[in-house]
Amino acid sequence: xxxxxxxxxxxxxxxxxxxxxxxxxxxxxxxxxxxxxxxxxxxxxxxxxxxxxxxxxxxxxxxxxxxxxxxxxxxxxxxxxxxxxxxxxxxxxxxxxxxxxxxxxxxxxxxxxxxxxxxxxxxxxxxxxxxxxxxxxxxxxxxxxxxxxxxxxxxxxxxxxxxxxxxxxxxxxxxxxxxxxxxxxxxxxxxxxxxxxxxxxxxxxxxxxxxx
Amino acid sequence: xxxxxxxxxxxxxxxxxxxxxxxxxxxxxxxxxxxxxxxxxxxxxxxxxxxxxxxxxxxxxxxxxxxxxxxxxxxxxxxxxxxxxxxxxxxxxxxxxxxxxxxxxxxxxxxxxxxxxxxxxxxxxxxxxx
Numbered sequence: 001x002x003x004x005x006x007x008x009x010x011x012x013x014x015x016x017x018x019x020x021x022x023x024x025x026x027x028x029x030x031x032x033x034x035x036x037x038x039x040x041x042x043x044x045x046x047x048x049x050x051x052x053x054x055x056x057x058x059x060x061x062x063x064x065x066x067x068x069x070x071x072x073x074x075x076x077x078x079x080x081x082x083x084x085x086x087x088x089x090x091x092x093x094x095x096x097x098x099x100x101x102x103x104x105x106x107x108x109x110x111x112x113x114x115x116x117x118x119x120x121x122x123x124x125x126x127x128x129x130x131x132x133x134x135x136x137x138x139x140x141x142x143x144x145x146x147x148x149x150x151x152x153x154x155x156x157x158x159x160x161x162x163x164x165x166x167x168x169x170x171x172x173x174x175x176x177x178x179x180x181x182x183x184x185x186x187x188x189x190x191x192x193x194x195x196x197x198x199x200x201x202x203x204x205x206x207x208x209x210x211x212x
Numbered sequence: 213x214x215x216x217x218x219x220x221x222x223x224x225x226x227x228x229x230x231x232x233x234x235x236x237x238x239x240x241x242x243x244x245x246x247x248x249x250x251x252x253x254x255x256x257x258x259x260x261x262x263x264x265x266x267x268x269x270x271x272x273x274x275x276x277x278x279x280x281x282x283x284x285x286x287x288x289x290x291x292x293x294x295x296x297x298x299x300x301x302x303x304x305x306x307x308x309x310x311x312x313x314x315x316x317x318x319x320x321x322x323x324x325x326x327x328x329x330x331x332x333x334x335x336x337x338x339x340x341x342x
Contacts, residue, residue: 075222075276092276093220149226163221164275166228171274 004113008106009125010048019045020131020191030209031199038139038205041198044132044183048105050098051091052112054121059096062115063088066108071096078162078175089162089175097173097185099132131191135182135198139205144182146201148174168197214289216270219296220278233269235259236281263287265305270294 011017021043052059060071069088072079078089089097100108109123135143144152150165151157152174162175170193173185186194199207215224241247241255260266266286271279283292283303292303292311303311 075220092278095276149228164277166226166274 006106006110006113009128010103010106014046014102017046019043020186020188021045021195024192024195025211028196030211031203031207034206036206037137037208039135039137039143039198039202039207040140040210041195041202041207042134042136042210043195044134046102047127047132048098048100048102048108049125049127049130049185050100050105050109050112051124051126052088052096052098052121053094053123054116054119055094058116058119059121062112062119063096063098065115066111067098067100076163077160078177079160080177084177087175087177089173091164091173099185102127129188130185131188133184133186133191133195133198135184136180137205138180139202140180140182142205143198143202144174147197148172150174167194170194214291216282216291217294218272218275218278219280219294220276221272225272225275229272229274231271231273233271233279236267236269262305265292265303265308267301 052063056071056073060073063069063071067081067086067088069079069081069086071088072090075090075093078087080087085101087099089099091097098108105125105127109125112123141152148165148167150163157163157176159176159179162173164171164173167174167184167186170190171187172190172194175183175185177183184194184198199209214227216227216230217224218230238255241251244252247255264285264287266284268282268284269279270282271277278297280294280296281299281301282294283301284290285292292308293301295301
């Protein structure tokens with residue numbers, strides 16, 4: 001067991017909690033959706049995000065034991081459970097992003113630390129630092145084509161892929177957990193910019209915003 | 213725009229995601245306290261300004277955030293190869309001419325590295341000829 005002081009940074013009560021989108025929602029009226037919106041934008045707020053760093057072989061064993069998901073072995077891929085609630089994404093040769101339902105991250109961190117023992121690793125809880133935006137609908141890919149330099153054609157970006165790349169003038173992690181469903185993991189400070197960029201880019205296809 | 217091959221991401225990515233980080237393969241003096249001013253100053257401040265084949269460090273800044281090495285031509289901007297940190301380059305100034313000839317590309321072994329690198333206007337090249 002590593003000699004690290006752990007504390008749960010999630011408040012006991014979620015009352016009054018604000019996601020990184022809160023400011024945007026307060027300052028911008030939701031636009032009325034057209035009859036046949038081509039793009040749906042939603043936020044998956046308050047999820048648990050952990051950054052795992054260390055050797056792939058050691059981490060893989062621990063993540064399999066604790067989460068029941070294999071660590072993605074190939075670069076720019078992600079693995080998830082059948083329900084799609086828990087996912088592990090490759091960010092670098094020694095870095096992975098784990099996203100779990102909100103409230104589970106602290107327990108998961110403790111379990112992983114126990115499973116990893118004295119191995120050389122690092123786990124950082126970054127739940128407060130980033131949020132997940134989801135993009136779906138028939139024109140979701142067109143919106144991404146306008147926004148990122150990465151090739152999002154299905155032949156280059158199959159389901160289960162995830163890359164960190166340039167989004168507009170900011171940075172985002174773009175992943176494709178399902179056929180017609182994209183996720184953007186954005187930094188807290190870029191959330192407003194990214195969200196409003198998405199609304200602007202998606203305006204021509206008709207866009208609905210789902211607010212929590 | 214270049215497509216640069218990131219040896220860690222294992223694919224070609226846009227140039228926009230990368231950042232150049234200067235000359236590669238610098239060796240830090242093993243004993244800084246007992247190194248001469250020349251050695252230490254050279255390590256800290258003085259870099260080669262090669263015309264032709266140059267080994268550089270690059271950072272995949274928006275991506276896997278790893279440093280890697282690149283061998284490229286500073287005159288033609290041709291990228292010969294990228295390779296991971298700690299590895300040795302397979303293309304060097306000594307063998308680039310041979311490699312070019314093998315792959316059927318016309319090349320010179322000194323001066324301008326490739327024929328295509330010569331500016332169309334000779335007046336641009338006066339300094340070189342002087």
